[in-house]
Amino acid sequence: MPVNYTTPEPADLLPVAGVRLGTAEAGIRKKNRRDLTLIELAPGSQVAGVFTQNRFCAAPVTVCREHLAASPAMRALVINTGIANAATGDAGLAAARDSCAGVAQLLGCSAQEVLPFSTGVILEHFPTDKLLAALPAAQADLKVDQWHAAAHAIMTTDTVAKAASRRVTSADYSCVVTGMSKGAGMIRPNMATMLGFIATDAGIAPTLLQQLVQDAADVSFNCITVDGDTSTNDSFILMATGASGLRIDSETSPHWPAVREAVIGVAQELAQAIVRDGEGATKFITIKVGAGNTAAECRQVAYAIGHSPLVKTAFFASDPNLGRILAAIGYAGINDLDAAGVKVWLGSNGEEVLVSENGGRAASYREADGARIMQAAEITVRVDLARGVAQATVWTCDFSYDYVKINADYRS
Amino acid sequence: MPVNYTTPEPADLLPVAGVRLGTAEAGIRKKNRRDLTLIELAPGSQVAGVFTQNRFCAAPVTVCREHLAASPAMRALVINTGIANAATGDAGLAAARDSCAGVAQLLGCSAQEVLPFSTGVILEHFPTDKLLAALPAAQADLKVDQWHAAAHAIMTTDTVAKAASRRVTSADYSCVVTGMSKGAGMIRPNMATMLGFIATDAGIAPTLLQQLVQDAADVSFNCITVDGDTSTNDSFILMATGASGLRIDSETSPHWPAVREAVIGVAQELAQAIVRDGEGATKFITIKVGAGNTAAECRQVAYAIGHSPLVKTAFFASDPNLGRILAAIGYAGINDLDAAGVKVWLGSNGEEVLVSENGGRAASYREADGARIMQAAEITVRVDLARGVAQATVWTCDFSYDYVKINADYRS
DSSP states (O other): OOTTOOOOOGGGSOOOTTEEEEEEOOOSSSSSSOOEEEEEEOTTOEEEEEEOOOTTOOHHHHHHHHHHHHOSBOOEEEEEEEEOOOSOHHHHHHHHHHHHHHHHHHHTSOGGGEEEEEEEETTSOOOHHHHHHHHHHHHHTOBTTOHHHHHHHTOSSOSSOEEEEEEEEETTEEEEEEEEEEOSSSOOOSSSOSEEEEEESSEEOHHHHHHHHHHHHHTTGGGEESSSOOOSSOEEEEEEOOTTSOEEOSTTOTTHHHHHHHHHHHHHHHHHHHHHTOTTOOOEEEEEEEEESSHHHHHHHHHHHHHOHHHHHHHHTTOOOTHHHHHHHHTSSOTTOOGGGOEEEEEETTEEEEEEETTEEOTTOOHHHHHHHHTSSEEEEEEEOSSOSEEEEEEEEOOOHHHHHHHHHTTO | OOSSOOOOOGGGSOOOTTEEEEEEOOOSSSSSSOOEEEEEEOTTOEEEEEEOOOTTOOHHHHHHHHHHHHOSBOOEEEEEOSBOOOSBHHHHHHHHHHHHHHHHHHHTSOGGGEEEEEOSBTTSOOOHHHHHHHHHHHHHTOBTTOHHHHHHHTOSSOSSOEEEEEEEEETTEEEEEEEEEEOSSSOOOSSSOSEEEEEESSEEOHHHHHHHHHHHHHTTGGGEESSSOOOSSOEEEEEEOOTTSOEEOSTTOTTHHHHHHHHHHHHHHHHHHHHHTOTTOOOEEEEEEEEESSHHHHHHHHHHHHHOHHHHHHHHTTOOOTHHHHHHHHTSSOTTOOGGGOEEEEEETTEEEEEEETTEEOTTOOHHHHHHHHTSSEEEEEEEOSSOSEEEEEEEEOOOHHHHHHHHHTTO
């Protein structure tokens, strides 16, 4: 059960003019499930993306990078679950290219105008023939109001579909930002998450779009972790069709701040949804580290806390065993950290208590307060490093029996 | 149940001339268990140690560093379980100093000739009075043949006591190396493990002794990980009493290689015992990474594999989901790694199969081979990075339901 998250109703997901989505059963790895999603973009659409830094990046990631480097003008995205097409060598690259060619032939565009995405088991042969055979069914299913169905079709170990939508309006224009994401395990994005797709019917100049996808990733998908495992397939894609008539060509456009904020807001909602649906998650944890020398060292400390199996199991047990948090801060790698200056607070439901200062337990701290806060489903850990003004936030979840169960059983 | 490890019989642990050990019930955190250990060293004994790099290092670690910096000549060690005396601020430092003073008074030495060690819960007040009250009982219990009892008394979440012993002999001398360690969780030593103590009745010059404790740590306690959490209390201590009459004053001593090898052998046995008894462990995993540019990058890759919750749960499930290993290699942080050159083998029981090459699954690899090897209790992962001649080895265990259970329940 995800932590405080339910999939939005289909009616709450606003169609994006210029974007049609269709799904089909390709039987990539298992039968009787919609494992193929096709997204068609109107002519003139611009796309930008950020991708995993994993050196064993998947074949579709390599092909996405090539196609986007050639031109940001795209006509389609093709997404499959079941097999990740990662660590599949030259055969995997050929499979990703053949998938794009198959889509291009159906839609009457060039293969370079198609971006491929895969998610699932690594190191297994990719059955291109199954994908190609199911493409016509996905094409026949293309409609503008299918974000809900597509968000379901891209799920793997996810227990809920993840989607979000916002409308941006002012006196002289109106546009829409809608997105979806998937991911529950192997989540420690480095540049992007497992899969995230956001579309807007605003028109955005390619350089601005690339900057925005990076900025949005940095404060959303790049701030989450479930298990510290950076996937081979992480991809976060931002699409701008321009079909609303609104055009943004520079940062000085009066409409830019509102559109940018909407995109970042949707990205954060989708990223947090992945943590809320983290494999086995029972708690949603926000880790805020401040007063650091650099944002990088704040992130380092936040991830040390967020990745510690001891901290994560204590959250699962609702046990205020807070020394584990101090231990994680201490081994995070800041070699000149003055432990005596560090302060740690624990909070939930609008309450916050000081846990540690002067290198030890805060005089005012009562175990009963820690125990009460740890019962909550959403908990914030706030750390003050007392050495600068930089800060960073990371979102994560706890570590439960079910994480082990899910990952011990995943392939069977 | 530890993986292929049982505590040596008391008769198999050789007493070390010049070392007496005693235990007592101090009731530091729980009653009715021997939680206090006193080690008395003969006059003239030399001691060297390496300690945690955690910035929230425990008060006893700080005091050990101070005392060893003043002089390597030591007369006693005092060790308690239950409370770690870490993140306890100035009061914790005073408690560690008072513990040393109490031992010094009993044994008729200076407080600076005593080293204190604690292990247990972090961030909790240390009850010095309880420790001091139990010291006379520990003193009354001092005997040379108590390594077995002491190895039991220093346990926390350990399920078995860990000890090892070797005799080094040649035509003209004979000496003994005996040691013990504790630790099962919060294990990712950085300089040393939770607690490791090795003694020899050889006499070893202080500079050699310090070099040896570092060298031994680097190929033993610094090569293991259970959960990636570096403890606040890691300490690894090497004691040389000289009571055997053997004196080693330089590296050119003809006896040095054999004594050095025995110390390193005992250290490796104790370090591996910690992994075999890792919290919830059902498998013992050796990760060998070779053909790297530097030993550091080989360790980085080995730890990425060894810390990955996805890899560890796959080992628990005996599931050859080997793409997870490639993903971990890929995100280990070698930014110019050529994934196409990497080779990965999986082995157990004298058999080894090539799993991956050319960026994908090896043509010769059969899932049935991987499945058979994954059933074994001891498994080796060998990685060839194809970029140099450096290598590194890390020992770790799998990740099971019981790890979560143990750490969710630890304080209750």
